[in-house]
Amino acid sequence: MLKFLVHDKGKPAINHVVRNAYLVGSDGTAMRADIRFEQGMVVCNKRDAGAAALALQQQVGDCGELTLQTCLLPEREEPYLLNLELVRHRLMVLFNKLEDWMMLDLDPEHPVAKRTEFARKLFIEALCLQTSDPARADRMAHEALVMAIDGTEELALAHAELLLNRRKATGSLPRAPIGCGVALDQNNDRVRGGLAANFDFVRLPTPWRALAPEEGDYRWGVLDSWVEWATKSRFPITAGPIVSFDTAVLPDWIYIWEHDYDTVRDLMYEHCEAIVNRYKGSIQTWVVASGLHVNAHFGFAFEQLLDLTRMATMVVRKAQPNARIIVEITQPFGEYYGQNQRSIPPMMYADLLIQGAINFDAFGLRLLLGQAAPGQYARDLMQVSNLLDQFSVWQRPVAVTVAAPSNPVTELMIASPDPGKPVDANCGHWRKPWSPVVQSHWLEAMLYITLSKPFVESVTWGELVDHENSELPLAGLVSEEHQPKQALRRAAAFRKSLQVAGSKVSPAVGVTDTEA
Numbered sequence: 001m002l003k004f005l006v007h008d009k010g011k012p013a014i015n016h017v018v019r020n021a022y023l024v025g026s027d028g029t030a031m032r033a034d035i036r037f038e039q040g041m042v043v044c045n046k047r048d049a050g051a052a053a054l055a056l057q058q059q060v061g062d063c064g065e066l067t068l069q070t071c072l073l074p075e076r077e078e079p080y081l082l083n084l085e086l087v088r089h090r091l092m093v094l095f096n097k098l099e100d101w102m103m104l105d106l107d108p109e110h111p112v113a114k115r116t117e118f119a120r121k122l123f124i125e126a127l128c129l130q131t132s133d134p135a136r137a138d139r140m141a142h143e144a145l146v147m148a149i150d151g152t153e154e155l156a157l158a159h160a161e162l163l164l165n166r167r168k169a170t171g172s173l174p175r176a177p178i179g180c181g182v183a184l185d186q187n188n189d190r191v192r193g194g195l196a197a198n199f200d201f202v203r204l205p206t207p208w209r210a211l212a213p214e215e216g217d218y219r220w221g222v223l224d225s226w227v228e229w230a231t232k233s234r235f236p237i238t239a240g241p242i243v244s245f246d247t248a249v250l251p252d253w254i255y256i257w258e259h260d261y262d263t264v265r266d267l268m269y270e271h272c273e274a275i276v277n278r279y280k281g282s283i284q285t286w287v288v289a290s291g292l293h294v295n296a297h298f299g300f301a302f303e304q305l306l307d308l309t310r311m312a313t314m315v316v317r318k319a320q321p322n323a324r325i326i327v328e329i330t331q332p333f334g335e336y337y338g339q340n341q342r343s344i345p346p347m348m349y350a351d352l353l354i355q356g357a358i359n360f361d362a363f364g365l366r367l368l369l370g371q372a373a374p375g376q377y378a379r380d381l382m383q384v385s386n387l388l389d390q391f392s393v394w395q396r397p398v399a400v401t402v403a404a405p406s407n408p409v410t411e412l413m414i415a416s417p418d419p420g421k422p423v424d425a426n427c428g429h430w431r432k433p434w435s436p437v438v439q440s441h442w443l444e445a446m447l448y449i450t451l452s453k454p455f456v457e458s459v460t461w462g463e464l465v466d467h468e469n470s471e472l473p474l475a476g477l478v479s480e481e482h483q484p485k486q487a488l489r490r491a492a493a494f495r496k497s498l499q500v501a502g503s504k505v506s507p508a509v510g511v512t513d514t515e516a
Contacts, residue, residue: 001043001044001045001075002043002046002052002075002080003041003042003043003080004041004042004044004080004081004082005041005079005081005082006037006040006042007083007134007138007139010135010139011135012040014040015037016042017037017424017426018035018036018037018042019377019424019426019427020055020056020057020067020427020428021035021054021055021056022055022056022335022339023035023046023053023054023055023338024052024053024069025050025051026052028334029334029337029345029347029348030334030335030336030337030339030345031046031047031048032046032338033046033338035054035056042054042056042082046075052072052073053069053071053072054070054073054085055068055069055335056068057377058082058086060142060145060149061142061143061146062150062431063146063150063380063430063431064380064428064429064432065378065428065429066149066379066428066430067333067428068086068090068145068149069086069089070082070085070086070088070089071088071089071092073085081126081134081137081141082138083126083138083141083142084126084127084130084141086141087123087126087142087144087145090148091116091119091120091123091144091148093382093386094152094382097152097382097386098112098116101155103155103158110158111150111154112154112155115148115151115154116148116151118144118147119144119148119151122140122141122147123140123141123148125140126138126140152380152382153380153381155382156381156384156385157381157445159385160385160448160449160452161448161452161505161506162452163452163454164451164452164505165504165505167451167452168498168504168505173451174457174458175200176200176201176236176458177200177451177459177498178447178451178458178461178491178494178495179199179200179201179202179203179236179458179459179460179461180195180198180199180202180203180461180463180464180477181204181205181401181460181462181463182202182203182464182465183205183463183469183470184204184205184207184210184222184226185222186465187222187226191465191478192229192233194464194478195464196233196235197492198488198495199491199495200236200458200495201235201458201460202226202235202236203237203239203240203287203460204223204226204237204283205239205240206239206240206241206275207249208244208249208250208254209250209251209252210222211223211275212251214251215267218274223279227279227283230282236284236285237282237283237285238285238286238287238399238458238460239283239286240287240290240326241287241290241291242271242275242276242289242312243268243271243272243288243292243308244289244290244291245291245294245295245296245298246291248469248471250297254267258297258298259299261300261301264298265304265307265311268308268311269311269315272288272311272312272316273315276316276320276323280319280320283323284322284323285324285326286316286320287327287328287364288309288312288313288325288326288327288360289308289312289313289327289328290327290330290364291328291330291331291366292308292309293329293344293346293349294330294331294340294374295344296343296374301342302344305349306356309327309353309358310356313325313358313359313360314359317359324362325359325360325362326360326361326362326364326399327358327360327362327363327364328363328364328365328399329350329363329364330375331366331374331375332346332365332366332367332387333346333383334347335374335375335377347390350363351394354396361396361397362396362397362399363394363397363398363399364401365398365400366401367387367401367403368402368403368404368462368471369402369404369427370403370404370409370429370434370475371405371409371413371414371472372411372414372423372424372425372426372427373427376472377427377428378427378428378430379430381449385449388450388453388456391455392453392454392455397455397457398455398457399457399458399459399460400458400459401459402446402450402460402461402462403461403462403472404430404438404439404442404443404472404475405434405439405472405473405475406434406475406476407435408429408434409425409427409434409472409474410425411423411425413425413473413474430442434474436485436486437486439486440487440489440490443487443490443491444490444491444494446459447491447494448494461477463475464476464478465478465479465482466478466480
């Protein structure tokens, strides 16, 4: 058992809502555990042996409300001090990244160096006081944590600026780096004009539910219209996912066979074949599978999930040998594995794709943040940068999809998995509660961080225009009334800066300058 003391205004907390809490094992995967708050402590009953780290949503002052984690800790009877363990882990990340990125020789006046030194001193003081004066130690640790998160985010942006300008100077940026998704029913000239003016490619969804609402009865009209426009305009298309277990994508009639793997596999095979054969002359990049590793809606076995992934890639490769094939990983921080042992942790899934010699060209990474839904709780910039770095080991390109809302997503916008239980809409936020300004700064930071990585071939914003059926409500760059948001202008300015030869790309503001 692991126990963590929580303080509120200098006293042991009486009430504390535990959100997005899970344990992480020594291999980096989520562990099964029962986590609750009682008697001023977060109590974690593990179901597996070994050291573990606690991850949970935590308020961190001006940095926002973020999902953070501790270092790996052994079980003991005496409780740990939560804020102290959170800052211990963040300082470890900070020093590790300074070394990994060869930035240990920063000028002492650099914001990263100043914040690092201040956080380190506060941490040491808190460490010395944790037994004699835990309340004061908690306050110091919290202050150190805020400073350490500031430092890591400044470091992530400084490193991104360095690498991005290097990619630009050496001509190694991709030809079409920035794209945007759309909803199929938003096929009007205004939306299409906005796409063509501000982005390098479009991602077209291919929802099985919409294309074949009845088994074998395909309705291609809306997708045909989009493909014809893009082809005529010579606007590159990324399409998919062809295969996904998302309930918003799967047709209702397939659930008849949900316990019959062979039939589901055959139906998915036929669906892949039908859609690729129809559009192989117009679409060159396919997201063939998305989120199969999460296995949230079928009870398929480990081997069957890999078999479906292999089958989908083989069908596309056979029908269109020159196609670019992407396998997309959703919920990349892997919280889901602690609740669903029939799923596959994201990094393990990626490794199995490589080791299994599955014939695909790039990983997709879907990172939607800002909704109280699995995998969408708020994270900071260093966590995103660190996550991306983990994908460098496979020496395979990565196509990233990101999105965040322009206003807080309320409980009325979230579908409750349990109709009798109210939804807790608090998913945290980055820096300040989500707003058009915060969304625009977050978008710019994501563009810097993602495209600075040498192995990232593109970044796609989730969707261009808000609509009621969006996977992440309010995350469009244009409102439902077709008014452009600040984020769209910031994305356009960033894209233009990449195209200006001989100039350097610099962030408009630092992370601490974000205004609500």
